[in-house]
Amino acid sequence: MNIKREKWSNxxxxxxxxxISEGEFYDYGRYPLxxxxxxxxxxxxxxxxxxxxxxxxxxxxxxxxxxxxxxxPEGLLKKESEHIKxxxxxxxxxxxxxxEDLDVKLSLRPTSEAAIxxxxxxxxxxxxxxxxxxxxxxxxxxxxxxxxRPMIRLREVTTFKEAHTIHSTFEDAExxxxxxxxxxxxxxxxxxxxxxxxxRPEWDKFPGAVKTYAFDTIMPDGKTLQIGTVHHxxxxxxxxxDFKVQKADGTLDYPHQTSYGISDxxxxxxxxxxxxxxxSVLFPLVAPIQVIIIPIPSKNTDDTNKILxxxxxxxxxxxxxxxxxxxxxxxxxxxxxKFYIWEIKGVPIRVEIGLREVQNSSVTLKRRDTxxxxxxxxxxxxxxxxxxxxDIENNLKSKAWESFNKKIFYAKTVEDANKILEKGGVxxxxxxGDNSCGLKIEELxxxxxxxxxxxxxxxxxxxxxxxxxxxxxxxxAKTY
Ligand SMILES: [Zn+2]
Numbered sequence: 001m002n003i004k005r006e007k008w009s010n011x012x013x014x015x016x017x018x019x020i021s022e023g024e025f026y027d028y029g030r031y032p033l034x035x036x037x038x039x040x041x042x043x044x045x046x047x048x049x050x051x052x053x054x055x056x057x058x059x060x061x062x063x064x065x066x067x068x069x070x071x072x073p074e075g076l077l078k079k080e081s082e083h084i085k086x087x088x089x090x091x092x093x094x095x096x097x098x099x100e101d102l103d104v105k106l107s108l109r110p111t112s113e114a115a116i117x118x119x120x121x122x123x124x125x126x127x128x129x130x131x132x133x134x135x136x137x138x139x140x141x142x143x144x145x146x147x148x149r150p151m152i153r154l155r156e157v158t159t160f161k162e163a164h165t166i167h168s169t170f171e172d173a174e175x176x177x178x179x180x181x182x183x184x185x186x187x188x189x190x191x192x193x194x195x196x197x198x199x200r201p202e203w204d205k206f207p208g209a210v211k212t213y214a215f216d217t218i219m220p221d222g223k224t225l226q227i228g229t230v231h232h233x234x235x236x237x238x239x240x241x242d243f244k245v246q247k248a249d250g251t252l253d254y255p256h257q258t259s260y261g262i263s264d265x266x267x268x269x270x271x272x273x274x275x276x277x278x279x280s281v282l283f284p285l286v287a288p289i290q291v292i293i294i295p296i297p298s299k300n301t302d303d304t305n306k307i308l309x310x311x312x313x314x315x316x317x318x319x320x321x322x323x324x325x326x327x328x329x330x331x332x333x334x335x336x337x338k339f340y341i342w343e344i345k346g347v348p349i350r351v352e353i354g355l356r357e358v359q360n361s362s363v364t365l366k367r368r369d370t371x372x373x374x375x376x377x378x379x380x381x382x383x384x385x386x387x388x389x390x391d392i393e394n395n396l397k398s399k400a401w402e403s404f405n406k407k408i409f410y411a412k413t414v415e416d417a418n419k420i421l422e423k424g425g426v427x428x429x430x431x432x433g434d435n436s437c438g439l440k441i442e443e444l445x446x447x448x449x450x451x452x453x454x455x456x457x458x459x460x461x462x463x464x465x466x467x468x469x470x471x472x473x474x475x476x477a478k479t480y
Contacts, residue, residue, distance in 0.1 A: 006018040006019075006277070007277055008220055008275050008277050009220050012220040012221035012272070013149075013221065015220075015275070015277075016150070016268070016271070017150065018344075019271060019275065019279050019280050019344060020043070020150055020151070020271070022279070022341070022344045023042070023279060023280055023344040023345045023346065024040050024041075024042045024043070024345070025039075025040060025042055025043030025046065025271065025280075026038065026039055026040060026043045026150055026151065027040055028150035028151075029150070033155075034148055034155065035144055035148035035153075035154050035155030036154065036155055036156045037150050037151065037154065037158075039158065042288055042345065043267075045288035046267065046270075046282065046286055046287070046288055047159060047264075047267055049285070049286035049287075049288070050191070050266060050267055050270070050286055051137060051159065051161070053187060053190055053191070053285075053286070054161055054187055054262065055137070057183050057186060057187055058133075058161075058163065058183065061133075061179065061183060062133055063133040063134065063163060063165075064132075064133065064134055064135070065134075065135055065136060065137075066134045066136050067136055067138070068109075068112050068115050068116060068119070068136060068138075069109075069115065070108060070138070070139070071094065071106040071107070071108065071109070072106065072108075072109050072112075072114060072115050073104050073105075073106055073107075074093075074104055074105040074107065075104065076115060076118050077091070077107050077114050079114055079118075079237075079240045079241055080114060080208045080236055080240040080241075081240070082207050082208045082236065083113065083114065083207045083208035083236075083237070083240075084207075085207060086206070086207020086208070087110045087111075087142075087207060089143070089145070090110055090142040090143045091107045091108075091110055091142075091143065092107065092108040092141045092142075092143055093105045093106065093107055094106040094108065108140075108141035109138070109140050109141065110140055110141060110142050111140060111160075111162060111259075111261070112136070112138075112140075112162055112164065113164065113233065113237055113257075113259055116134065116164045117237040117238060117240075117241050117243065117257070118241060120132070120166055120243065121238075121241050121242075121243035124166065124243075124245055124255070125245060125246060126245055126246045127168045127245055127246060127255075129245075130166060130167055130168045130172075130245065130255060131165055131166060131167045131168070131172060131176065132166050133163065133164075133165040133176075134163065134164050134165070135161060135162065135163035135164070136161075136162060137159065137160070137161045138160055138162070139156050139157065139158050139160065140156075140157045140160045141155060141156055141157075142154075142155060142157070143155060149480070151264040151265065151267060152225065152264075152265055152268050152480055153480065154264065157264055158264060159262075159263055159264045159266075160262075160263050161261060161262050161263070162260075162261045163180065163258075163259060163260045163261070164257065164258075164259045165257065165258045165259070166238075166255050166256070166257050167255060167256045167257070167258075168245070168247065168255060168256070170234065170256050172256065173232055173233070173234070173256035173257060173258050174232060176258045177211070177213065177230055177231075177232050177258055177260075180258065180260040181213060181230055181454070184215055184230070184260070184262070185197075187228075187262075187266075188215065188217075188227070188228070188266075189397075190285065191266070191270055191283055191285070191286070192273075192274065192283055192393065192396050192400050192401075193217055193227065193266070193269050193270060193273060193400065194217055194218070194400050194401045194404035194405075195215040195216060195217050195227065195228075196215070196216050196217075196408070196426060196450070196453070196475065197213060197214070197215055197453070197454040198213070198214055198216065198450045198451035198452060198453060198454065198475050199211060199212070199213050199451045199452050199453075199454065200212040200213070200214055200450070200451040201435065201438050201449050201451050201452075201474075202435055203435065203438075203439065204448075204449065204451070205231075206229065206231045206259075208233060208236045209231035209232060209233055209234075209236070210231075210233065210234035210236070211231065211232040212229060212230070212231050212232075213229065213230045213231075213454065214226050214228065214229045214230075214450070214451070215227050215229070216426070216450055216477070216479075217269050217273065217404070218404055218407045218424070218425060218426065218477075219269070219272055219273070219480065220272055220273070220275070221424060222407060222423060222424010222425050222478065223424060223477070223478045223479055223480050224426060224448075224450060224477040224478070224479045224480065225265055225268070225269055225479070225480045226265070226479070226480075227262065227263075227265050227269055228260070228261070228262045228266075229260060229261055230258070230260040231258060231259050231260065232256075232258055233256070233257040233258055233259060234256055234257070235254040235255070235256055235257075236257075237257055238255050238256070238257065239254050243255070270282075270283060270286070271346075273400045273404075274346075274369075274396045274399075274400060275346070278343040279343050279344030279345065279346055280344065280345065281346045281348070281368050281369050281392075282345075282346035282347065282348060282368075283348075283393060283396060284348045284390075284392050284393050285393060287324065287346070287347060287348055288324065289324055289325065289326050289345075289347050290324045290325065290348055290349060290385075290389060291318055291323055291324070291325040291326075291347070291348070291349045291350075291351055292325070292326055292327075292328060292342045292347040292349075292350055292351070293311050293314055293315055293325065293327040293328070293350075293351045293353060294327075294328055294335055294338050294339065294342070294350060294352050294353070295307045295308055295311045295327065295328075295329070295353050295354075296335050296352060296353065296354035296355075297335075298355050303355050303358075306355075306358055307353055307354060307355060307357075307358055308329070310353055310357070310358045311327050311353045314351060314353065314363060314378070314381065315327050317378075317381060317382065318381070318382070318385065321382045321385075323382075323385055323386075323389075325351075328342065335352075343368065346368060347368060348367065348368050348369070348388075348389060348392050349365055349366070349367055349368065349385060349388055349389065349392075350365070350366040350368065351363050351364070351365055351366075352364040352365075352366065357375075360375075360377075361377060361378045361379075362375050362376060362377050362378060363375070363376055363378065363381060364376075365384065365385070365388065367388055367392055368392070369392050369395050369396060369399075370395065406425075407424065407425035407426060408425065408426050408428070409425055409426065409427045409428065410427070410428045410429075410473070411427050411428070411464075412430065412461055412464065413464055414444045414445060414464050414465075417429055417441075417445050417447075417464075417476065418444075418445055418446075421445060421446075421447050421476070421477070421478055424477075424478060425477065426450065426475050426476070426477045427445075427475070427476050427477065428453075428457070428473035428474070428475050429441060429464050429473060429474050429476065430459050430461035430462060430463055430464060430470030430473060430474075431452075431463050431464070431465075431470055431471070431472055431473060432462075432463035432465075432466055432468045432469070432470055432471060433471045433472060434463075434466065437463055437464075437465040437466050438474055440465045441464065441465060441474060441476060442476070445476055447476040447477055447478055447479075448477060448478070448479045449474060449475070449476050450475040450476060450477055450479070451475060452472045452473065452474060452475070453472070453473065453475070456471075456472045457472060457473050459473060
């Protein structure tokens with residue numbers, strides 16, 4: 001066992017690799033293919049719990065789950081020209097079936113706007129059928145040429161939740177964008193993941209979108225991570241597919257679309273943002289195991305048997321109360337070694353049971369987030385655990401937001417922005433709104449423009465580049 005703990009804040013990248021492998025979430029870098037990973041049983045359960053939340057939020061707002069083919073024929077993918085231009089260098093192509101060359105090249109879906117628009121054009125004839133809100137949770141493939149990273153930059157993204165909606169009017173699609181943003185806010189709030197919502201600049205929109213909004217969080221090393229995007233697609237795809245529907249007045253017109261997605265990055269940020277030097281600290285709502293019971297054996301075998309029996313009883317009480325609990329009965333490991341491993345795995349509450357606890361009809365509880373311990377009578381066990389799980393969630397949420405808010409800065413000059421960016425975080429700069437000034441800011445700061453705030457900010461300063469009055473702030477950051 002590797003007993004070296006990694007520093008969460010000053011050595012984040014190593015910390016993350018260490019936690020996902022030692023904590024048995026995800027095996028990365030050993031499968032003989034770059035940019036792909038394996039969800040291990042423990043990580044898979046966490047992933048499943050997170051998927052359940054987004055699925056419920058979408059189902060409750062009239063979205064319907066579908067499943068489209070992974071292969072998209074070249075002709076479909078290339079229909080919308082901006083779209084394919086944006087993805088061209090990242091598409092995987094299947095060109096052979098066995099030893100025969102295929103007549104038509106097939107792409108492994110990089111995203112599904114083209115495939116879904118094509119089928120919608122067969123299904124939808126009248127405005128009366130609108131709106132439609134579809135979503136699927138699938139793997140997508142992108143030939144990333146930048147350095148790949150587990151869960152963060154992959155060639156196969158395994159948890160791509162893509163929603164695709166279609167509407168009669170531009171305004172209806174605009175309202176759908178608002179609904180999507182609200183759904184994602186709720187989703188990230190449930191998980192205690194802090195975010196900024198920005199409208200991406202013209203030069204960084206999704207290929208084929210009229211407007212792109214994105215959710216960014218800030219990782220422990222100060223770099224931003226895009227964790228969700230929402231696109232107003234307008235009529236770009238429906239026009240490319242010459243797909244018209246009949247309107248209320250009997251005329252035909254192209255319908256308007258939106259799409260929005262999240263990925264494995266949500267799981268990466270959940271593990272990272274709530275963690276500490278000892279490992280992950282899992283959010284109780286989605287923790288595969290909420291309570292781990294560690295029996296502390298005695299030198300006397302009879303006593304040890306009593307401890308084990310008592311531990312089993314505690315476990316059944318917890319499970320009957322709907323709490324996800326388990327006992328670590330491994331006889332090869334010392335209690336200290338078990339504490340170490342369950343801390344990396346981030347189990348929210350540890351229950352220690354030794355002879356003293358058996359004799360006192362009590363347990364000792366230790367919370368993972370604050371590392372505080374307390375003795376609790378068995379009769380109060382369930383009430384105490386429920387209260388603790390709730391406290392842990394509230395504490396994780398407020399700690400994450402507190403540290404996030406400290407990483408948002410305002411600078412009136414490019415020089416000041418550069419100084420702040422060395423330490424990480426997001427810098428807001430006064431900006432006149434001209435793309436040329438925005439691009440200049442990107443060039444002079446060697447950072448990425450994240451865009452303007454969803455709610456624009458009134459400021460009295462002048463644009464850092466042209467010195468004209470600023471109409472808004474522009475957000476920049478070092479980014480993943
Ligand atoms: Zn300017």
